Amino acid sequence: MAIEGMKRESVDAYEDFMRQGPEHFCKAFIKVGRKCDAIENNLSETFNAYICKQREMPIVDMLEAIRIALMVRMYEKSQLMMGSQDELCPRIRAKIEEAKMKSRYCVTKPCIGEKFEVEVNDDRFEVDLRGRTCACRQWDISGIPCSHAISCINYMKYEINRYVDDCLKKDAYERCYQFPLPTLNGKKMWPLSTEEPILPPPFRKLPGRPKKQRNKQGENVEKRTRKGKAMVNPNTNSNKLAKVGIIISCSNCQDLGHNKRTCPKPVATTQIKPPVREKGRPRKLI
16 A cells, blocks of 8 residues: 555656565565564674774784674673563563553454454454464564554453563573683683784775875874964864964954954044064164
């Protein structure tokens, strides 16, 4: 229905959308039974952000830093659920509580065989508690009961935790982190390798004219002027001087703290000009 509405609104938008392949990023095409409703690539993006600092190191130091970071992470994750008395993980519990709030707007109508019709506004969904399915497909894909299923579970006064998939519970979480990474000694205690040393990648000349100007960002560069001391702003790439410690004077009223453009006094018709000194070396008085 949404695709047909888009096609009626704009044919070009419909063709461009279909050209991107919606079967790769739309939940309507996700197969049931995977117990994961993620359609984005957050797993690799999160890992790349986690090792962002380590990726700048040399190859051996980079691998060693990644190993240490993952070793500490495995320990922290394994201790996260040690003192928890809840059968579900914290994020799964948060999703369950959110679905509970939405189930208040559901009208449940039972049928034989633990099947229900749930009415929400103008929509109606079939829910099967024995088959753990709902017509909205959210429960089928993620393994977490949706708001329609929770309304049926509360109608039958069942426990919600028994209808959450086992892979999302505390026992499965603890099994994921029961195999930690081993500890190692420092480089001085490593056995010497007989293989060739790891070389850096070959130098590749970049296109365009090479940059010759030094990057002054982060450097404390100071420059002096006639009226005072000015400092280059290290947070910008410009070569402009920040007027730090310079007291400006007005050429109209000769007061300090403002200039002629912001002077509150009327502009004088005749301005007092300082005497002009003659050029050249002054003569000696006899």
